[in-house]
Amino acid sequence: MKNGFTLIEVLVYIVVLAMAIGGMTLVAVNIFEISARTSAVQEVAHNGRFAMHKINYEIKNASSIVSPETEGDTLELLSDEVSVVFQVIENEEENEKKLTIERDGISYDLTTSRVQIDALKFTKLSDDSIKVEMNISHSNPQNLPVQEFSNFFIGSFSKSE
Numbered sequence: 454m455k456n457g458f459t460l461i462e463v464l465v466y467i468v469v470l471a472m473a474i475g476g477m478t479l480v481a482v483n484i485f486e487i488s489a490r491t492s493a494v495q496e497v498a499h500n501g502r503f504a505m506h507k508i509n510y511e512i513k514n515a516s517s518i519v520s521p522e523t524e525g526d527t528l529e530l531l532s533d534e535v536s537v538v539f540q541v542i543e544n545e546e547e548n549e550k551k552l553t554i555e556r557d558g559i560s561y562d563l564t565t566s567r568v569q570i571d572a573l574k575f576t577k578l579s580d581d582s583i584k585v586e587m588n589i590s591h592s593n594p595q596n597l598p599v600q601e602f603s604n605f606f607i608g609s610f611s612k613s614e
Contacts, residue, residue: 486599489597489599489600490599490600490602492600493591493593493599493600493601493602494591494602496565496567496568496591497568497589497590497591497602497603497604498604500563500564500565500567500568500589501587501589501604501606502606503563503564504552504563504564504587504589504606505585505587505606505608507554507563508528508539508583508585508608508610509608509610511530511532511537511539511554512530512582512583512610512611512612513610513611513612513613514532514613515530515531515532515537515612516531516532516533516534516612517530517531518530518531518577518580518581518583518612519531519536521575521576521577522577523576523577524574524575524576524577525574525575526540526541526573526574526575527539527540527575528540528575528583528585535556535557536555536556536557537554537555537556538554538555539552539553539554539563539575540552540553540555540573541553541570541573542560547566548594549566549569549592550569550570550571551563551564551565551566551570552564552570552573552587564589566592567591567592568589568590568591568592569589569590569591569592570587570588570589571588571589571590571603572586572587572588573585573586573587573588574586574587578609579611581611581612582609582610582611582612583609583610583611584607584608584609585606585607585608585609585610586605586606586607587605587606587607588603588604588605588606589603589604589606590602590603590604591603
């Protein structure tokens, strides 16, 4: 009786082991892709909800809506004698388009560098209400298909009486 494995047994073992490693690799790659996709979706959703919430808050607390007259890409409000302006600022050097709020001459970013504002439109529905339409996409500098995601946000907001 011989001790050890035959050549066929070793080859079968190697093939089974290679298939198991290949399967685990595919599962790991899928997990990383799903994680990247989920991260992109969450980033866009968080930025969109935050921006819409902030716009709604400022409109509700505004004493008047200065612009747009009918529609435009900039919203200017007057709140307690202070000018509040929402607009997209483009930084071509870093390839960024961020939504900003300027309050009394000081500007703050409302969106992170991980998203881009593709479109922003404010429509004046009445003296007291504004419709906001905004398209936000995930920044994807490596052009990975799994990280491509955009979402359209729309809302109508009115001043408080």
